[in-house]
Amino acid sequence: MGWLFEDLKLSTGPSVWHITDIVRQEKLANLSSLSRCLLRRSPENSHQEKEWGEFLGFLQKHKKVATGKDECFQFFILPPKEGSGFSCTFAYYRERGKPSECPLGAQTCNLSAKASERPEKTNQHNLVRANPSFLTTLAHTHSGWIFGAIAEFVDNSRDAKATKLEISIDMIFSRATGREIPMLCIIDDGCGMNHQEMLCMVSFGHNQPDVDDPNRIGRFGIGFKTGAMKLGKDALVLTQTSNSRSIAFLSQTLNEGKDNLEIPIVSYYRYGQFMELDKQNETLFKHNLKAIKEFSPFDKYLIGQKVGLFSREGTGTHIYIWNLDEWGSNYSLQWESGITGGSSFHQGDIFIRSRRVRARPGQMTQTVPLDYSLRSYLEVIFLDPRIKIYVQGSQVKSRPLARSLSKTVVENCTIMGKPVQLTLGCNQLEWEQANCGIFLYWHGRLIEAYKRVGSMMHNGDKGRGVIGVIDVTDLMADDNGHVWVHNNKQGFQDCEAYAELETWLGEKSDRYLDEHVDKVELKASSGVYKPDNEWVQCDKCRKWRMLSHGFNSKTLPLQWFCYMKPFNGKCEIPEQEVEPGVITVSSKRQGYSFSADPQEIKGKLSGQAVGTSKNRGGNVSSHTVDDDQANDYLERRKKLRRRCRKS
Template sequence: MLDRPAVWDISSITRKEKIDFLSLLPGFSLSPACEDLHQEREWAVFLEFLRKYERVAIAKLGLYELYILPPDEDSKFGRATVLYQVKEPKLRPSQKFDGLKIAAAEISSPPGSLAGEASMSNSDLIEDRISAQQRYPEVIGDYSCYLKAIGSNRLGYSVGPNRSFERNYVTAHPSYLKTLGQAHSSWIFGAIAELVDNSRDAKATKLEVTISMIYSKTASKDIPMLSVIDDGQGMSHSDIQRMVSFGHGQPETDDPDHIGRYGIGFKTGAMRLGKDALVLTQTANSRSIAFLSQSLNEGRDNLEVPIVSYRRTGQYMEVDASVHDEDSAKYNLKIIKKFSPFDKYLIGEKAGIFNAEGTGTQIYIWNLDEWGSTYSLQWEAGMTGGSSFHQGGIFIRSRRIRSRPGQISQMVPLDYSLKSYLEVIFLDPRMKIYVQGALVKSRPLAKSLNNTVVKDGPVLGKPVQLTLGLSQLEWEQANCGMFLYWHGRLIEAYKRVGSMIHNGDCGRGIIGVIDVTDLMDDSNGHVWVHNNKQGFQDCEAYAELERWLGEKADEYLDKYVDKIQLPVHKSELSIYHRFCYMKPFNGRCEMPEEEVEKGLITISTKRHGYNTEGPNESRNRFSEQASSELEGISEDDTPNESKQNDVQLSHKRPRRRLTRSSSCGKSADHTSNP
């Protein structure tokens, strides 16, 4: 006797007329013992499908082959008939022996393994290598209701429960779509970047991002719809199934030009931008339409994702019978037209964008994310033929600046302007990107800097290369920091390191550019990048990278920025005696305070660190430093009323803060006559 599994996997569904020996098989009846009303309805839909299309569902349990038939029209609808037969295993001649017939005879009657309560799943329904999700989407759902086997009169015996084991199958509740969108809850442009990444991976040369109005039958008014259209390679039926499925394994080979890794980018991006998304894609030989929708699945217990695929036959596209039949395609297309703004004419119009033999992918998203009583995104159409000041754009309505350690500037267009973000999103731009019809002018950062310096060095034994320089644009906007790229894609922008963190104005205008692909993809298959591609995980590699970047940034500050040129002569030695070294807040100062004359320069900038020397040590050190710097300057070199040949000496700003009393509010760290 074979153990009865708790789950029956349907291996195929075929036409009843193809099985001519059903009348010769024994059988029994099954009636559902469903857990809820939804399972009861789904069981009824499944049986109705079998009866309407005269189909038979086939399940295989060990040596048994079960044939599930719908009830007759005049019988109770909820009960199905199950016929069965024993299949002899295919053995090599040396394995055949007489005992096999005896064993088969012992299990030729319905075993207890088929009796009792069982769970039945149609997750693997296939016919001719085609899954039921592809062939019969109208019966897709949760059919895991329990079936109670009741012995038929023809068998002459009853069967009792005999549980052996149970397997749990994971189902996805529609609310999971909303959960996926939370991956980009902190910054909505990260969701658009996921779609842009997919276009780049598809080798697209042109990408258009647009928000326009379209009439919604459901809302009975015009609503905004975001479209992302590229001319890439397109996707086959299996590719688009993979795209709308929930995750897949990482690529076996590491392609440095490929950004996608986790298999969830489209879903997290689309569901953050809106509730409903339609994908229309075309390759040289096929065309497919997929519909990922929260509106369609509202109130359901399981997800339905309609897909319709066509294949090229001559000059025309016909339903691809290798993945679903025409009835299934019609059903899925009907669902798409019912729950979306698209009808057959609009779908045909959008398909015409591909031209006769063109390829690419079009993504349309509507019921966009909201910000209060309006939408999170703000868009401007722009003027045709207008100047750059009249071009359209897409913005984050709140105009909020992203939080960064040490950030003081409120002028960061990259945080709220899509065009500004897409200008620097790729280290090596390879496709033309249009936003609201206006071309985005790519701005490779490393090539737009002045006084550039390239720093090479190992981090955890892996080579990295950092380009540092000054940007006039970023200086005017009071920005600075590192731009970290991974696989050529921007992950972090304006990351402050070293002394930039402790002083908001320190390093103003200094920009660093680095690609950390080799460092963040280790040899064990770990990828230290968040799945939303907007940051790095807290790991040893990232900590060491921060330390190394801080050191190189401070070296650049010391050499190229943190210097001043001041005229100095002997009479200015007294400036080192103008400090008050009394303890602060003692309420009195024994040394008379010297007034600062007009035209004096006061410098008190400090990058990092604190003074650990006492007042006397600091005073003596400054006096010795000034004396040594003025050695060799003769009396003739001293400026007077008739001679203005000032000697230029280089002084670094003192990094250590000098203590002062509360009464010496006008004292300075360093003063000099201009």
């Protein structure tokens, strides 16, 4: 029980008292000669507030005094006066160890302590309380893009070494509304959390690490809270480790109208086949469990059903969110269940209802699926995807961008003493959707997508289909462990390193466009950008295998393993690295001079077409153009020149 002492001498008084006895008030004489203090309630949760009222109500009803003591003082807690309420009461106290007599019964009480004449003063704790409205404030972290909230849970699952993550929206019956409501379910098979780790997750922030761990994405201590409160008003967490199980309830509904935030946690510790309470007493356990049952759709049977999803030795974390964020008269998220065993066009998905595209400088296209399709976003969320992710029951097929490019070029550089590597290339799907730009990853997780740099920013169609991939983990961190990424992990801070990076990316992208895209290229109108190599991921070891040249990856089964054709190998074989692809070097972007001799131009075109050139990776390409194609091109150029002169 928390107490507030309005007395100078007791400014360091105990927050927990040991009640030694409760006696009738008339048995204590001359209490008025003792020092007196005003005792106000300071409960840490609704359970303690209820206990306070019951305690003072008992003293008032039976006209009794509670006696207690600690190392320094002995206390006599008086019953509150009739009609005064139970917000506060008075207590007399004396210092222990001084000569005094206070016999009980018919004898009088001769006390040596004199009544205090100094005025009562209000004593305030130097602590900060969290008002429940702060939960709404946390939701604003992801107000610009709701998928950023879901990404927080994906990050936590990867940090927990999960191999499987399921995200779905199911319907569940709510006693409060008397109907079925949608509930977002996020389930992984990671290592789970014990009581202390669960407490850290629901607490408001924690000490940031002094060293930036490249194997962890989570860092700021607010991901779960900001993500959950953006997605819905109420969230229940069920987690299990090899020797513990915990339940936590973060709820706006539970805390509505309260002055202090309450987060019920129930924890068990495993002893063999038995589960016993961990870190809390029986009374607090019952209070917390009652709050969960009263303000959530979960009763003991549904909780038991969800716990049953863990195997005997299984670990993992389940997160259930309901009272989902609303968009007008509907929900912000829209979901489709899909067809089991159907084609890729019939797979389930979760969409942002508005289907709005995020604003990017120079972008004109409205076809950016990863902005409003969760499946499309999760396809590229990791630079090196290993975890199996399921959306609405069907597996997400990862799309590692660096392995899906044609005319691949790898650029290496050192920026501010930190090495960076940029992979550039053309992607047919992005060309069809009129997209382009750089994908920036931090700790292997996508932070910015389709970032236009250089000339891409000034022309909506410039660099169409050109994609860059870069990991900036080292560059976006200083030597003191500080990182230059926003706490919502959807952008980078404005800093010197980021400014230098933007300049370098613009230079390399423009150079790539000059040498490999904006050139005189004679090819069939039906030509497409095919990846330099086809890749497939093993469903067991999660390694990527390069397919033999000419093999059609669309003929592979949905579940493919290393022993199958065309790899015919073992999971123990190391994974191949992405190599630069075959490219063609041609003329600069400035074009050709019209004053040049046509035969000279024809000779240059033929020489460039049949000539070979090496790229940064040492690969060689060869391209042949016949005379008819060259003549057709020259005729078109002559007609264009005549039209220009007439105008």
